[in-house]
Amino acid sequence: MTPAHPRIAVVDLGSNSVRLFLCDGVDAAGPRGERRSTVTALRRGAAPDGSLADEALARLDDCLAGYAGPIALFGPDRIIAVGTSAIRDAPDRERVARILDARLGAELTVLTGQEEALCSFAGARLGAGGAGEIMVIDIGGASTELVRGGPDGPQGAVSLQLGAVRQTERHIASDPPGPDELAALREEAGALVRGALREIGGPAAAVGVAGTITTLAAVDLGAYDPRRVDGHRLPLAVIRRITDALAAVPAEVRATTPGLEPARAGVIVAGAVIAAAVLEEAGLDAMVVSERDLLDGVVLTALDPANGLFRS
Numbered sequence: 001m002t003p004a005h006p007r008i009a010v011v012d013l014g015s016n017s018v019r020l021f022l023c024d025g026v027d028a029a030g031p032r033g034e035r036r037s038t039v040t041a042l043r044r045g046a047a048p049d050g051s052l053a054d055e056a057l058a059r060l061d062d063c064l065a066g067y068a069g070p071i072a073l074f075g076p077d078r079i080i081a082v083g084t085s086a087i088r089d090a091p092d093r094e095r096v097a098r099i100l101d102a103r104l105g106a107e108l109t110v111l112t113g114q115e116e117a118l119c120s121f122a123g124a125r126l127g128a129g130g131a132g133e134i135m136v137i138d139i140g141g142a143s144t145e146l147v148r149g150g151p152d153g154p155q156g157a158v159s160l161q162l163g164a165v166r167q168t169e170r171h172i173a174s175d176p177p178g179p180d181e182l183a184a185l186r187e188e189a190g191a192l193v194r195g196a197l198r199e200i201g202g203p204a205a206a207v208g209v210a211g212t213i214t215t216l217a218a219v220d221l222g223a224y225d226p227r228r229v230d231g232h233r234l235p236l237a238v239i240r241r242i243t244d245a246l247a248a249v250p251a252e253v254r255a256t257t258p259g260l261e262p263a264r265a266g267v268i269v270a271g272a273v274i275a276a277a278v279l280e281e282a283g284l285d286a287m288v289v290s291e292r293d294l295l296d297g298v299v300l301t302a303l304d305p306a307n308g309l310f311r312s
Helices: 054-074 085-089 094-104 113-128 164-171 179-200 211-221 236-247 268-282 294-303
Strands: 008-013 017-027 030-039 078-083 108-110 134-139 144-150 153-160 205-209 233-235 286-289
Touching: 008 054, 008 094, 008 294, 017 054, 017 294, 030 054, 030 113, 030 294, 054 094, 078 085, 078 094, 078 294, 085 108, 085 113, 094 108, 113 134, 113 144, 113 153, 113 205, 113 294, 134 211, 134 268, 144 179, 144 268, 153 179, 164 179, 164 268, 179 268, 205 211, 205 268, 211 233, 211 236, 211 268, 211 286, 233 236, 236 268, 268 286
Parallel strands: 008 078, 078 108, 134 205, 205 286
Antiparallel strands: 008 017, 017 030, 134 144, 144 153, 233 286
């Protein structure tokens, strides 16, 4: 990388997964480099006030200890560590900051919902193609971001308290989930999405990013291959079919589904219901899946001299 494009290690401390992006350059297609992901379920077991469970913090600590070696070998000029919904909600987020400092020597930047949405849009836009407007759908463990915009940038963005882990804990107590549980989840998701669509100025061609949506694409394809997942057209009818199949069996059986990471088996049904609800409320019959997302957006934002969010 040139001095203007330093080697950057991005650590995304998500509500369900922790992801690492070792970005060694930016070319015409966008940021490039090695990516890895670990399900830590950081939000699982959180207290009513959002405080994180000791067990969740222990899983985070183990994950970051495992990431320390690859980051050191990569030798980044900068480490940017961002926290999203679970950490935004946590009054004890300083415990996360201490773990991050101890394991990686990095500072924690807690993104607001708006900042998270804008970074996700910047990344997803790379793989959208064309010059028209898009609506980015980013379903995380504790929040869902909807962002509408075009080549000139986002025009409307909303972050909803609607996520695969959050809604599993809120609505699903049975294994497999019962019809009433799924109906309540769908009703809540639909109501929240309807309001969000009004706020961003209505729907546009959908681009889906992040773990829930890439997992649904992988299940549709029969295996996770990022080269095939990126750009995959995921119809609403397929999401409904996958949701019905996964919701019909216990998590133990669900975990054996080709393309599904076993650690996601407990929360993928809620994530799939949310994905379907977004398309249903938007009146769309499909979304295009992108592997470009928040990680890419963080790099692009950090390299933008006009943006002070990640200024070193």
